[in-house]
Amino acid sequence: MNAFVGSFAPSRLTRTTFAGARLSGAPVRSAARVTMQAKSKSVPFMDCPKALDGSMVGDVGFDPLNFSAYLPLSWLREAEIKHCRICMLAALGWITTEFYTFPFYAGAPKLPTDAHDYFTKTALAQVLLFVCVWEILTTPAVIQMVTGKSDRKPGYFGFDPLNLTSKWDRSKLDKYQLSELKNGRLAMIAIGGLVHQAWLTKLPAIAQIQAGKFFP
Numbered sequence: 001m002n003a004f005v006g007s008f009a010p011s012r013l014t015r016t017t018f019a020g021a022r023l024s025g026a027p028v029r030s031a032a033r034v035t036m037q038a039k040s041k042s043v044p045f046m047d048c049p050k051a052l053d054g055s056m057v058g059d060v061g062f063d064p065l066n067f068s069a070y071l072p073l074s075w076l077r078e079a080e081i082k083h084c085r086i087c088m089l090a091a092l093g094w095i096t097t098e099f100y101t102f103p104f105y106a107g108a109p110k111l112p113t114d115a116h117d118y119f120t121k122t123a124l125a126q127v128l129l130f131v132c133v134w135e136i137l138t139t140p141a142v143i144q145m146v147t148g149k150s151d152r153k154p155g156y157f158g159f160d161p162l163n164l165t166s167k168w169d170r171s172k173l174d175k176y177q178l179s180e181l182k183n184g185r186l187a188m189i190a191i192g193g194l195v196h197q198a199w200l201t202k203l204p205a206i207a208q209i210q211a212g213k214f215f216p
Helices: 002-010 017-027 073-096 112-120 126-145 170-201 205-211
Strands: none
Touching: 073 126, 073 170, 073 205, 112 126, 112 170, 170 205
């Protein structure tokens, strides 16, 4: 009888057997590390775009719309430097017109926003012609750079009348390139502020400060 019952009883399982079962059923953790994408220096709560690896002077990982994933980085830097230089000249010209106007434009308004409408009827066509000619002359160099047919750096046109760069080492050149970028980025913001303040107050920049009028 005991032999008959024993034939249906479960076989004895040792503690070691249970332990082995638990170990074999436990999930195995992968030894591979999960690589976290670096955060942007300029926008710490956003991931840094992969193309912005810090190899370019002035690269702080700022590309919230992720243009660098779709467009060549050299072309984007070329556009940035061009806008930087234009806005630095524009900010200087905006303030200069309060104190000096060319004799042949003596009747031009002092307020730059009004001067825009004035020059629309006079010299704007000349300005547009100059811009078009400049773009036509410089575009081939940019295309060669983007396609890898030349080792030209973004924004470089060989303009150095005082031959200063021949005396600089790499670190000093990077320093001045960074200065140009920082001043240019500030100028892009500044010219936008100058335009909007002129629209609001109907006064040139220096006159606003003298009158203490910063709101309509």
